[in-house]
Amino acid sequence: MxxxxxxxxxxxNKSDWWHVLPSDKFAYxxxxxxxxSTYHQAEFYGHPNFNPEKVKISNPVxxxxxxxxLKALFGQTxxxxxxxxxxxxxxYKKRITLDGEMFQKAKSLGYDAIVLICKSGKKSLMQxxxxxxxxxxxxxx
Numbered sequence: 536m537x538x539x540x541x542x543x544x545x546x547x548n549k550s551d552w553w554h555v556l557p558s559d560k561f562a563y564x565x566x567x568x569x570x571x572s573t574y575h576q577a578e579f580y581g582h583p584n585f586n587p588e589k590v591k592i593s594n595p596v597x598x599x600x601x602x603x604x605l606k607a608l609f610g611q612t613x614x615x616x617x618x619x620x621x622x623x624x625x626x627y628k629k630r631i632t633l634d635g636e637m638f639q640k641a642k643s644l645g646y647d648a649i650v651l652i653c654k655s656g657k658k659s660l661m662q663x664x665x666x667x668x669x670x671x672x673x674x675x676x
Contacts, residue, residue, distance in 0.1 A: 539660045543597060543650065546665040551587030553577035566634040567649070572669040590648075590673060596641050597650035599657050604649060608640045634672075642674050649674070 552570035555577055559565070569580065570588065577583035598604040605613035616636070618629055641649050649672040656666025 539657065540595070540597065542660045542663055543652070544592060544595065546660070547590060547592055547595070547648075547650065547669070547671065550665060552590055552671060553583040553587055555581040555583050566631070566638045566672070568673040570671045570673065572665070572667075572671070576668060576670075590671065592648040592650075592671075592673070594646055595648040595650045596644070596646045597652060599652050599654050601651060604637070604651060608637060608644070638672065638674060647674050648672060 550572060552572065553574045553576070554568065554570045557563070557569075570590065571577035571580070571583070574583055574587075596604060596607050598607060602613065602617060605616050609616055616633060618626070618633055637649060651670040651672075652660075652666050653668035656669065659666040
């Protein structure tokens, strides 16, 4: 996985990223800064900035599913943290809480980003290509 991680870091650092400003002015301190690999993907979260951003990461925790990332961060207790999307009125609050827990744990372990890659992204990385869908959570300014 070290080779995949190195390729991922290069692809992330060379790419453009789109960001949707959060409505909570303290979101960056609580959960980091979320970015998407395309303007279209960022639109899911609201209205993205028109101009893309560049980022610099060097030590991300990453996975090809949220479950992989949770396991890397929380080990055996990861399964208890998994959320299933539902019509539950509290789902959004639970999602924000989990994002905050992931942010704090990743920072405490020395990571500078959380990177969620689409399931097919592993094949792209093995071919030294950028995956089609990446969600990036920066843990620093």
